[in-house]
Amino acid sequence: MYAWPAPELPVLPGQGASPRVYDSAAGDLVTTAPGPVARLYVCGITPYDATHMGHAATYVAFDLLQRVWRDAGHRVHYVQNVTDVDDPLLERAARDGEDWTELAVRETTLFREDMTALRVLPPDHYIGVVEAIDRIVPLVVDLKEKGAAYDVDGDIYFSVASDPRFGAVSGLSPDDMLKLSAERGGDPERPGKKNPLDPLLWRAARDGEPSWPSPLGPGRPGWHIECVAIAVDHLGMAFDVQGGGSDLVFPHHEMGASHAQVATGEAPYAKAYVHAGMVGLDGEKMSKSRGNLVFVSALRRAGVEPMAMRLALLAHHYRSDWEWTDDVLTAAQDRLDRWRAAVSRPDGPPADALLAALRERLADDLDAPGALAAMDAWAATQSTGGGTDAGAPGVASRAVDALLGVAL
Numbered sequence: 001m002y003a004w005p006a007p008e009l010p011v012l013p014g015q016g017a018s019p020r021v022y023d024s025a026a027g028d029l030v031t032t033a034p035g036p037v038a039r040l041y042v043c044g045i046t047p048y049d050a051t052h053m054g055h056a057a058t059y060v061a062f063d064l065l066q067r068v069w070r071d072a073g074h075r076v077h078y079v080q081n082v083t084d085v086d087d088p089l090l091e092r093a094a095r096d097g098e099d100w101t102e103l104a105v106r107e108t109t110l111f112r113e114d115m116t117a118l119r120v121l122p123p124d125h126y127i128g129v130v131e132a133i134d135r136i137v138p139l140v141v142d143l144k145e146k147g148a149a150y151d152v153d154g155d156i157y158f159s160v161a162s163d164p165r166f167g168a169v170s171g172l173s174p175d176d177m178l179k180l181s182a183e184r185g186g187d188p189e190r191p192g193k194k195n196p197l198d199p200l201l202w203r204a205a206r207d208g209e210p211s212w213p214s215p216l217g218p219g220r221p222g223w224h225i226e227c228v229a230i231a232v233d234h235l236g237m238a239f240d241v242q243g244g245g246s247d248l249v250f251p252h253h254e255m256g257a258s259h260a261q262v263a264t265g266e267a268p269y270a271k272a273y274v275h276a277g278m279v280g281l282d283g284e285k286m287s288k289s290r291g292n293l294v295f296v297s298a299l300r301r302a303g304v305e306p307m308a309m310r311l312a313l314l315a316h317h318y319r320s321d322w323e324w325t326d327d328v329l330t331a332a333q334d335r336l337d338r339w340r341a342a343v344s345r346p347d348g349p350p351a352d353a354l355l356a357a358l359r360e361r362l363a364d365d366l367d368a369p370g371a372l373a374a375m376d377a378w379a380a381t382q383s384t385g386g387g388t389d390a391g392a393p394g395v396a397s398r399a400v401d402a403l404l405g406v407a408l
């Protein structure tokens with residue numbers, strides 16, 4: 001489906017380096033080494049509610065990765081899904097007496113508007129699960145034929161025992177896996193499964209639920225297999241980065257890796273699994289189930305500048321868990337004002353060192369707070385009238401636009 005319009009990406013002098021990022025599977029920083037084309041998959045939204053700051057933080061984090069890769073001379077092949085049929089969406093639609101497809105379309109539209117406002121570079125392929133059913137079904141059939149999937153009362157489950165690498169993404173103990181499986185959409189208590197952790201691949205049709213015909217009987221896909229079908233179809237195996245929020249490490253990315261590795265007989269699924277931290281409010285993780293959400297669209301309607309929101313997100317390292325507060329936003333608006341004033345003054349201190357510092361900070365595990373500090377320092381010197389370089393304000397402005405996505 002259509003993603004959203006791409007913001008202009010200014011061309012900068014010189015070139016940056018391929019970034020190091022933290023790979024959850026390695027438990028360490030790894031230097032990304034894409035070929036000419038860097039391949040990125042980031043898990044998309046389930047469109048049953050508006051985009052909150054936690055989502056925005058995740059998509060801005062991987063937007064930085066894309067910007068840094070591009071600045072390092074790579075093209076980027078970026079794929080994102082929309083989980084436009086799943087339990088939470090169907091439950092919300094039923095609760096509100098709304099057609100589930102209308103709910104999905106409305107919230108996906110709002111997400112596009114939020115991403116556009118935040119100047120997030122769009123994926124090359126933005127794929128709804130509904131439009132990928134014909135890719136998902138053969139994958140489930142294949143897993144069944146390989147003996148890696150089995151039937152429980154018509155529902156098809158994946159056997160985690162079929163992947164010798166199972167557990168390598170999260171590195172979690174079986175007890176922790178069980179706990180997270182129960183919390184994050186799994187059904188470890190269901191009788192008849194070979195292993196309580198085994199995830200659903202295909203859910204047989206139920207009364208009142210949408211379903212699609214398949215050789216497995218009518219039904220709809222499980223959560224993890226949808227991303228695998230879309231990612232493998234568009235990116236192949238061993239793509240550079242699988243991204244998402246840290247709540248996707250297990251089970252979603254662990255299961256996805258296993259599905260793909262068993263189905264293709266190749267490994268790894270992704271070269272690195274990179275995860276963004278959680279944004280909290282009032283001491284709790286921001287989540288739909290807790291109802292403590294700050295929505296991008298609500299702030300936009302209240303007149304908050306999207307670039308201030310973006311700077312508020314960038315003021316926190318992508319891997320850290322942090323709290324959204326009014327002060328965070330106020331500080332971001334102040335910073336935006338200072339930067340704008342600085343690039344609006346004629347002349348300035350040379351921006352070569354600033355550009356080098358931005359590149360150096362971002363290549364080091366996407367250190368956005370460090371990059372912001374570098375621009376702060378340049379802007380502070382500029383505002384005191386330091387420097388005579390007529391080209392400097394323009395270079396600084398284009399650098400924060402291209403590398404940080406902040407248009408001044």
Ligand code: ZN
Pocket residue numbers: 042043044227252
């Ligand atoms: Zn996913």
